[in-house]
Amino acid sequence: MTVKIGFIGAGGNACWHMDMLKDVPDGRVMAIADVDFPRAQAAAEKHGAKPYASHKVMLAEESLDCCYISIPPYQHGEPEIDVIEKGLPFFVEKPLATTLALANDIEERVIKRGIGTCVGYQVRYFDIVDRAREMLRGAFINMAQGYYVCGAIGGWYTRMALSGGQITEQATHMLDLMRYILGDVEWVAASKRQGAVVSADTLDATVLGKGSASSATAGLERHEYNIWDATTLLMQFESAVPAVFTCSCQVNYLFEVLLDIFTTEFRLKIDYEKMEIIRKVDGKTTSETIMADTSPKIDAAFVNAVKTKNFSKIRSNYSDALKSLKISLAAVEAAQTGTAVRL
Numbered sequence: 100m101t102v103k104i105g106f107i108g109a110g111g112n113a114c115w116h117m118d119m120l121k122d123v124p125d126g127r128v129m130a131i132a133d134v135d136f137p138r139a140q141a142a143a144e145k146h147g148a149k150p151y152a153s154h155k156v157m158l159a160e161e162s163l164d165c166c167y168i169s170i171p172p173y174q175h176g177e178p179e180i181d182v183i184e185k186g187l188p189f190f191v192e193k194p195l196a197t198t199l200a201l202a203n204d205i206e207e208r209v210i211k212r213g214i215g216t217c218v219g220y221q222v223r224y225f226d227i228v229d230r231a232r233e234m235l236r237g238a239f240i241n242m243a244q245g246y247y248v249c250g251a252i253g254g255w256y257t258r259m260a261l262s263g264g265q266i267t268e269q270a271t272h273m274l275d276l277m278r279y280i281l282g283d284v285e286w287v288a289a290s291k292r293q294g295a296v297v298s299a300d301t302l303d304a305t306v307l308g309k310g311s312a313s314s315a316t317a318g319l320e321r322h323e324y325n326i327w328d329a330t331t332l333l334m335q336f337e338s339a340v341p342a343v344f345t346c347s348c349q350v351n352y353l354f355e356v357l358l359d360i361f362t363t364e365f366r367l368k369i370d371y372e373k374m375e376i377i378r379k380v381d382g383k384t385t386s387e388t389i390m391a392d393t394s395p396k397i398d399a400a401f402v403n404a405v406k407t408k409n410f411s412k413i414r415s416n417y418s419d420a421l422k423s424l425k426i427s428l429a430a431v432e433a434a435q436t437g438t439a440v441r442l
């Protein structure tokens with residue numbers, strides 16, 4: 100069976116997934132809908148699919164097996180609800196939404212209809228993450244520290260109401276990784292920084308190397324920058340592990356993402372590309388670095404789940420990803436109110 104795929108959204112990230120799907124023999128991109136029709140047309144031409152200006156028309160006319168939803172965070176809602184009404188499994192990009200009320204509503208519909216879902220937390224599929232989880236099983240974890248620093252990207256990302264800010268839109272990858280490795284979070288306290296002077300030049304879409312909203316179209320006159328420059332979280336995990344997480348999108352000279360875990364026996368430093376293991380061997384502190392296999396696996400996992408109707412190998416479904424969204428939203432509330440927020 101060939102899995103017939105429809106796309107809602109044909110932006111930078113959607114196009115990346117379409118390219119990855121070329122290496123998934125069981126999947127075929129049949130239709131692509133984008134409110135910016137020329138984008139849908141360009142992607143459709145490249146992938147031999149049919150372009151649409153509306154996902155509603157696409158869902159009505161096409162006979163699809165599943166959908167990808169890759170749109171800016173503030174656009175979530177109607178696409179998911181329509182896909183669920185059709186009874187189709189879907190892949191949706193993080194963050195699930197910018198408000199808890201909407202994500203809760205979608206989750207309820209997903210559960211009610213028994214829809215299979217996959218959320219774009221692809222780091223969970225890296226082999227070094229498997230290795231870290233294995234090593235930490237039974238270890239006594241003293242503390243963890245994570246950070247996500249980079250430059251700000253342009254377009255809708257720069258508006259709190261459109262993206263949810265860095266902590267919700269981007270740093271969610273690291274918060275999700277912390278949850279995947281350390282378990283669920285009990286409470287969060289947070290502080291923030293605002294006030295960096297930005298210009299169109301300092302909004303660089305290329306920092307992520309993956310074609311998010313282009314800096315060329317990120318004119319500040321259209322997208323006035325009001326996201327937080329930095330956010331710092333103090334977190335208590337249910338496993339009793341204390342952690343600190345900090346992110347900034349005003350570090351234009353660097354893209355660095357790191358999770359540092361200290362146990363009584365060893366320390367793991369995980370970034371997207373490698374993991375360093377530091378420990379004492381024969382009385383001497385040693386360091387070993389393992390390179391990660393970062394080849395994308397999430398698209399093949401999703402297509403296979405749709406094909407077999409078995410979503411047990413999906414590492415983050417809608418309900419699980421909702422827990423990660425809750426950390427970001429709790430952090431925003433905590434920083435705004437100056438009080439710790441229980442999850």
Ligand SMILES: NC(=O)c1ccc[n+]([C@@H]2O[C@H](COP(=O)([O-])OP(=O)(O)OC[C@H]3O[C@@H](n4cnc5c(N)ncnc54)[C@H](O)[C@@H]3O)[C@@H](O)[C@H]2O)c1
Nearest residue numbers: 108109110111112133134135169170174192193219311312
């Ligand atoms: N998992 C990852 O590593 C990763 C990487 C980059 C982006 N993302 C996520 O992917 C999503 C999209 O990001 P992007 O960088 O591709 O943004 P983008 O701005 O490049 O593309 C978004 C596209 O969605 C279209 N769109 C908006 N509303 C729509 C609607 N209602 N129906 C159909 N199309 C609509 C826009 O016209 C645009 O073409 C975001 O949630 C982002 O966080 C995830």
